[in-house]
Amino acid sequence: MRLLILVGLPASGKSTWAQQNGLPVLSSDAVRELLTGDPTHQGVNRLVFRTLRQLAAARAQAGMPVTCIDSTALTVWERRCWVRFAQLHHCTPEVIYFDIPLEECKRRNAARTRTVPDHVMDWMAARLQQPAVLEGFERITIVRQEPGLPASSSA
Numbered sequence: 699m700r701l702l703i704l705v706g707l708p709a710s711g712k713s714t715w716a717q718q719n720g721l722p723v724l725s726s727d728a729v730r731e732l733l734t735g736d737p738t739h740q741g742v743n744r745l746v747f748r749t750l751r752q753l754a755a756a757r758a759q760a761g762m763p764v765t766c767i768d769s770t771a772l773t774v775w776e777r778r779c780w781v782r783f784a785q786l787h788h789c790t791p792e793v794i795y796f797d798i799p800l801e802e803c804k805r806r807n808a809a810r811t812r813t814v815p816d817h818v819m820d821w822m823a824a825r826l827q828q829p830a831v832l833e834g835f836e837r838i839t840i841v842r843q844e845p846g847l848p849a850s851s852s853a
Contacts, residue, residue, distance in 0.1 A: 699757065700764040701789040703780050705771045705829050706796025706841075707822055708814045709806035715794065715841060716766045724753050726769035738812070751783055758787040766794075772826045774833055781834035793829040793838045802843070 702721065704712040716723045729746050731737035750767060757765045771777050777793070784791035800823045807813050814822075829838055 699762055699787070699789045701754065701758075701780065701784050701791045702764060702766040703771050703777060703791065703793050703829075703835075704766055704768045704796070705777070705793050706798060707770065707772075707800065707803045707826065708819065709803040709810065710796035710798040711806075711841065711843060712768050712794075712796055715796070716768060721764060721766045722757070722762070723766045723768045724750050724757075726750060726767075728768075729753075747779070751779070754783065755787055758789055770822065771829075772822060774827050774829075777829060777833055777835075784834075790836045791834060793835050794841060795829050795838055796841045797828075798841075798843055 702716075704716065706712050713723065713725065726746050727737040729749050730739055730742065733745060733749065734742055747769075750769075754765050754767065767780060769776075771780070771793075781791050783789070800819065803823075804816060804819055807819060829835065831838055
């Protein structure tokens, strides 16, 4: 199974990109909402990511060809568990990296019903570590989008 880890700030277009490409998504926000009724509840992150790993394992066991993990996955540490997961479950780990400027993400975020506060967006942007093949990924695809232009991808 190809395990696609979607990496990027909130409002960088991760969910939209997966939907536009017809890819099956396991979302940390969706699991958080399923477990607590609130997609923003951060107090259950261990349970959320354990559940995501269990669902991804079930998809691998069922022989599904691809699964997208939709979380911000901003740091090497946050992505490391998915590389290890891929090794244990004989998956091919790949990253789709949304290299979208912070100001564009903030603009998109402001147009959403459920927004992330600007200071949190700033904190997340400061933590963001660009993914690298050396982390154990088979491939990294970069999605860039300038304001007002359609998204473009490059490997």
